[in-house]
C-alpha cells in the first residue's frame with residue numbers, strides 16, 4: 541500500500557506537486573487547504589480542508605493518518621503554518637520539506653525600500669513623499685494606505701473589493717497576472733507612476749513590473765517575507781521537491797526528530 545504524503549497547499553506549486561506525484565504513483569497524496577477560498581479547485585489526490593487546531597492538532601493528525609512525510613507548500617506570506625509544521629513534524633517525528641519559490645532580489649540598478657510590515661510601507665510612502673503610487677497589494681492590505689493623504693494611488697486588484705476602502709485620490713484597475721513587460725512599461729508611463737508598493741512574492745507572473753521600474757528608476761516599496769524556521773530542509777522547485785521525496789523511500793521514519801537529517805536541513 542502506498543505511504544501517505546501530506547502537502548500543505550494553497551499555492552500553484554502545491555497543485556503542480558500533487559499533479560506530478562499523481563502522474564508518477566507510489567504515494568497516497570493528501571492535500572491540505574486552509575479553507576479560505578469558497579469552492580477551491582481540488583488538487584490531484586485526497587483533499588482535506590480546514591486548520592488542524594495548532595501544533596498539537598497537526599501532530600495528532602500526522603500520527604492518526606500515518607503520514608510518512610510533509611511538504612509545506614503554503615504561500616511565502618502565510619506566516620504561521622510553516623512554524624506549526626516544523627513543530628508538529630518534530631513532535632510526530634515526521635520528515636518535513638519546505639517548497640518555496642525563491643524571493644526576488646534587487647540588482648544594482650533597482651531602487652528598493654524593503655519594509656517588514658504594511659504599516660512601515662505606508663510610513664515609507666509618507667517619508668519619500670511619493671506622489672503617484674501603483675499599489676499592487678491584496679485587497680486585505682488596502683486599509684493600511686487609506687490615510688496616506690498626499691499620495692495618489694493606482695490600485696490594481698484581481699476583482700473589485702466589497703466594500704471599497706475610501707481613498708482620497710485613487711484609480712481602480714482590475715486585472716489578473718501574468719503581466720507582460722511591455723504592458724507594465726505602458727502602465728507605469730501612462731499613469732506617471734513614481735513608486736510601486738508590492739510584496740516579495742517571487743516567481744515570474746508578476747515580476748515584469750520590477751524590470752519596468754528598474755528601467756525607469758522607479759522606487760519599489762517591497763514587503764519582505766515573514767521569517768520561517770531555518771532548520772527545515774528546503775526546495776526551490778517542484779523538481780527539487782520530487783528528488784527529496786524520492787530519497788525518502790529508503791529512509792527510516794525518525795521517531796527521535798533530533799536524528800533526522802531533514803530536521804537538520806541536510
Ligand SMILES: NC(=O)c1ccc[n+]([C@@H]2O[C@H](COP(=O)([O-])OP(=O)(O)OC[C@H]3O[C@@H](n4cnc5c(N)ncnc54)[C@H](OP(=O)(O)O)[C@@H]3O)[C@@H](O)[C@H]2O)c1
Pocket residue numbers: 548549550551572573574576589590591592593594595597598613614615617618619620621622624
Ligand atoms: N498569506 C497569503 O498571502 C496567501 C496567499 C495565497 C495563498 N495563501 C494560502 O492560504 C492559506 C492560509 O493563509 P494564511 O496567511 O492565513 O496562513 P497562516 O497565517 O500561515 O496560517 C494560519 C492558520 O491557518 C491554518 N492553515 C494555513 N494553511 C493551512 C493549510 N494548508 N492546511 C490547513 N490549515 C492551514 C492553520 O490553522 P491551524 O493552526 O488550526 O492548523 C494556521 O495556523 C495558506 O494555506 C496559504 O498557502 C496565503
